[in-house]
Amino acid sequence: MQKITQVFKNLGVKQHCESVCTGLNWIDAVGSEHRKIVSPTDGKKIGEMTFAGITEYEAILKRAESASNFWKQIPAPKRGEIVRQYGNVLRENKEILGTLVSYEMGKSLQEGLGEVQEMIDICDYAVGLSRQLHGLTMHSERPGHRMYEQWHPLGIVGVITSFNFPVAVWAWNAMIAAVCGNVTIWKPSEKTPFSALACMNLMKKVLEANQLPEGVFTLINGDKAIGEMLANDKRIALVSATGSTAMGRSVGKMVAERFGKSILELGGNNAIIVTENASIDMALRAIVFGAVGTAGQRCTTTRRLIIHDSIYDTLLKKIIKIYKQLNIGNPLDANNHVGPLIDEVAVGHFLNAVEQLKKEGGKVLYGGKQLKGEGYESGCYVTPAICEAKNTYKIVQEETFAPILYVMKYKNISEAIAMQNDVKQGLSSAIFSNNIQETEVFLSSQGSDCGIANVNIGTSGAEIGGAFGGEKETGGGRESGSDSWKAYMRRQTNTINYTNNLPLAQGIKFDF
Ligand code: NAD
Numbered sequence: 001m002q003k004i005t006q007v008f009k010n011l012g013v014k015q016h017c018e019s020v021c022t023g024l025n026w027i028d029a030v031g032s033e034h035r036k037i038v039s040p041t042d043g044k045k046i047g048e049m050t051f052a053g054i055t056e057y058e059a060i061l062k063r064a065e066s067a068s069n070f071w072k073q074i075p076a077p078k079r080g081e082i083v084r085q086y087g088n089v090l091r092e093n094k095e096i097l098g099t100l101v102s103y104e105m106g107k108s109l110q111e112g113l114g115e116v117q118e119m120i121d122i123c124d125y126a127v128g129l130s131r132q133l134h135g136l137t138m139h140s141e142r143p144g145h146r147m148y149e150q151w152h153p154l155g156i157v158g159v160i161t162s163f164n165f166p167v168a169v170w171a172w173n174a175m176i177a178a179v180c181g182n183v184t185i186w187k188p189s190e191k192t193p194f195s196a197l198a199c200m201n202l203m204k205k206v207l208e209a210n211q212l213p214e215g216v217f218t219l220i221n222g223d224k225a226i227g228e229m230l231a232n233d234k235r236i237a238l239v240s241a242t243g244s245t246a247m248g249r250s251v252g253k254m255v256a257e258r259f260g261k262s263i264l265e266l267g268g269n270n271a272i273i274v275t276e277n278a279s280i281d282m283a284l285r286a287i288v289f290g291a292v293g294t295a296g297q298r299c300t301t302t303r304r305l306i307i308h309d310s311i312y313d314t315l316l317k318k319i320i321k322i323y324k325q326l327n328i329g330n331p332l333d334a335n336n337h338v339g340p341l342i343d344e345v346a347v348g349h350f351l352n353a354v355e356q357l358k359k360e361g362g363k364v365l366y367g368g369k370q371l372k373g374e375g376y377e378s379g380c381y382v383t384p385a386i387c388e389a390k391n392t393y394k395i396v397q398e399e400t401f402a403p404i405l406y407v408m409k410y411k412n413i414s415e416a417i418a419m420q421n422d423v424k425q426g427l428s429s430a431i432f433s434n435n436i437q438e439t440e441v442f443l444s445s446q447g448s449d450c451g452i453a454n455v456n457i458g459t460s461g462a463e464i465g466g467a468f469g470g471e472k473e474t475g476g477g478r479e480s481g482s483d484s485w486k487a488y489m490r491r492q493t494n495t496i497n498y499t500n501n502l503p504l505a506q507g508i509k510f511d512f
Contacts (some may be wrong), residue, residue, distance in 0.1 A: 004103055007096045011198040015047030019193075019221040020056045021200040022063045022214040023207050029056050033223075037193060040106040040340040041330050043378030049193045051222040057229050060218050064156050064183050065235065067215025072153040072181040080130025080179050082216075085206045087123030090116060093202055097167065099332065101195050105166050106340040106380065107294045108331040119171035121464045122480065129485055130179035144499030151489040153181025154237035154261070158230035160251065162243040163342055164297045164401075166192035167199050169265075172464070172479045173240045173488075174217060180488040182238075186219045187230060189243075191342055193221040231255050238263065238488065242299075245399070245425070245473045252475070263487050264475025265468075267399040268427030270450075270459040271304035271420045273442070275413065276311055278432035279456070280318070286430070286458030287405075288322050292338050292384045293460060296403030297346075299474075300428040300452070300460035304396065306416045309409045316386075316407060320366050323384060329375050340380035341402055350382050350402035353395055357406075362389040365407070391419045399425060413438050421449045427470030428452040428459040451478070 008015060019029035029050040037046045052060075071079070090097065094116045102112030135149040157177040161169045166188060174184040188196035200219045207216065220226055227247070230236050231254035240263040241251045248266040255262040272290065274283045290302030307315055331339030341347050347370055354368040367383035375381075384403035389396050396406050410416040420429055429448040432455075433439050439455045441447055451470035452462060462468050467482035469475070478484045504510060 004099070007099050007103070010096050011093070011100060012201040013100075013194055013197050017048065017050045018197055019050050019052045020060060021197070021204070021219040022060060023067070023200075023212070023217050024204060024214040027056055027059055029053065035190070037104070037191075038378075039103050040342055040378050040380040041103055041332065046104060046194055049221055051190065052220050052226060053222070054229070057220060057226060060185055060220050061233070061235060063215035064185055064218055065215075067213050068155050068183045070213055071183050071216050072155070074181075076130045076133055076179055076181065079181065080127040082206060082210060082212070083123050083130070083175050083178055084127045085209070086175070086203060087120050087127070089202045089205055090120050090123065094120070097195070097198055097202070100198055101166055102331050104192050104195050105163060106331055106342060107297075108336065108339055109334060111294055115165060115168045118168040118464060122168075122171050122175050125464055125481060126175040126179045129176065133180065133485065133489070135491070140495060141505065142497070142503045144497060144501070146496045146498065147494070149491055149493045151180075151486070151491055154488060154490055155182060156236050157182045157184045157488060158233070158236040158239045159184050159186045160227045160230060160239065160241040160243065161186070161188050163189035163191040164294060164299070165242070166195040169242045170196070170199065172468075176480075176485050177488045178216070180485055182488055183216050184218070185230065185236070186217070187222060187226045188219070190221070190223040196221065227251065228254065232258070234258050234260070237261060240477070240479070241265070245475075248475045261487070263477035263479060265299070265477050265479060266470075266473060266475040267425055268299045268301070268470060268474055269303050269397070269399050269423040269425040270300055270428040271306055271430075272302050272459060273306045273410075273416045273420055273431045273433075274308065274311065274315060275416070275431065275433040275435065275438050276308040277435040277438060278311075279434060280311070280315060282456060283315070283432040284318055284322065286432070287319060290458035290460045291405040292323075292326060292403045295339050295341055295382075296384065297342065297401050298460050300462065301403075302459045303399065303404065303406060304391065304420075305405055305407045306410050306419050307407060308416075309411055312409050316365065320386060323366050323386060326384070328371060328381055328383065338384060338403070340378055341382060342380070344379045346402060347380055347382060349400055350404065353398075353400040353402065353404055354385055354387070356395040357387050357389060357393065360393040360395060362387050362393060362395075362406075368404075391422055397423055413441060417442060417447055424473040425470065426450045426472035427474040428454070428462075430454040430457060430459050432456055
């Protein structure tokens with residue numbers, strides 16, 4: 001693994017003041033807030049970022065508008081070629097970008113590398129998609145008429161992203177938006193601005209090599225005020241926002257108010273049901289990875305475990321045994337399984353949730369403490385918690401973005417499914433069972449109400465080929481594979497009359 005200073009150097013990331021990137025050039029932000037960015041892994045300063053304000057925002061918008069006119073006229077497969085080249089640049093820089101993600105966000109190096117791999121995968125997917133932006137043809141009810149639909153670019157897409165996937169979520173949106181003919185303005189999380197800078201530095205190489213104008217891909221580092229500007233701005237056709245439900249509720253309202261389009265990818269409260277017919281060893285792997293991976297900071301993290309009462313004690317014993325063996329520490333050290341939370345505020349939320357659980361009558365079976373001492377100087381490390389709880393507890397109903405696994409019992413499968421569905425969020429869900437009746441009920445219209453429902457696979461770690469997103473307070477948006485691209489385009493229905501007559505639809509007579 002390369003030293004962090006070398007990683008910065010190789011990625012061309014300066015550690016101060018590069019807040020706004022127009023694709024080719026950097027504009028230093030003026031007069032806005034200067035923020036120190038600290039790594040949760042060791043508590044050391046990564047650099048300083050001057051966050052952008054309205055002046056830089058307007059400069060970015062101007063460039064994006066002019067780039068949009070240019071980009072939407074480029075044939076889609078040629079747009080795909082630019083994305084293909086970016087995928088290759090990412091391949092060449094996978095290790096260093098993955099290392100920076102891991103250092104800035106605190107996820108394990110393996111997960112940092114996985115995140116960059118996801119970007120590469122989405123580039124490949126988008127390249128293929130650039131030749132498949134199909135519309136349908138329909139038979140007209142009128143003779144001598146032809147009817148079909150086509151898809152046009154939207155214009156400017158605003159992408160607001162969360163800290164826990166500092167780079168992949170941008171790529172999910174920006175690469176698909178790009179082949180669809182849109183330009184993007186990216187507002188990353190204020191907690192992970194340097195990973196975003198690195199992505200744009202790599203993109204700059206591709207734009208320069210192809211002599212593309214500035215504004216096709218742009219980046220504006222800032223806090224929620226910039227997100228609000230995007231949400232309120234009529235010039236932004238689509239706002240794709242990933243983050244908490246509170247953020248989505250606010251952004252969704254602002255965008256709807258001006259009749260804009262939005263994709264909302266918000267919080268989850270994901271459960272695994274383990275039935276008496278499950279393969280326990282498989283379930284164990286999925287439960288532990290799902291609950292402690294990324295230190296419980298994935299939208300798809302397993303937060304609730306609904307266990308059949310006949311295997312409850314045995315399974316819990318095994319889970320606790322594995323938790324005791326987990327190495328907690330610097331995520332850049334491959335021996336560690338669990339890294340830090342993003343900051344001390346997140347640690348506070350974790351500790352408060354554990355206290356709240358106890359007040360509501362729950363029991364901490366393992367963990368739930370902040371770690372102190374050598375290796376934990378950043379103050380962001382905790383022992384993942386396993387807590388006995390009821391699904392109805394207020395704290396269980398909330399998404400606490402930390403490694404807390406609430407365990408509960410059930411007697412029959414319909415009760416388990418009802419518990420799984422009885423939360424406000426609807427992102428990911430899973431069942432472990434080798435009984436086809438149980439698994440089919442779980443997948444039926446009477447089953448899981450989530451956007452993702454898995455059988456014998458955990459709740460986290462989705463593949464890019466499927467549409468990704470969730471129902472209820474998770475926001476209803478879909479990104480990534482399947483036909484998610486349609487959200488980044490506008491549909492137009494065209495009817496062409498190649499006769500000398502003008503018959504009206506539905507046989508309506510209008511003669512004069
Ligand atoms: P967050 O809501 O605090 O911030 C996310 C982004 O929104 C940031 O860029 C932030 O600056 C911006 N923002 C916050 N409030 C805003 C507002 N009122 N208007 C405009 N922009 C605003 O979330 P976070 O802590 O960075 O990320 C964790 C959350 O994201 C969790 O709830 C997690 O479940 C969710 N998440 C969901 C998905 C998904 O696909 N469903 C994926 C990743 C993360």
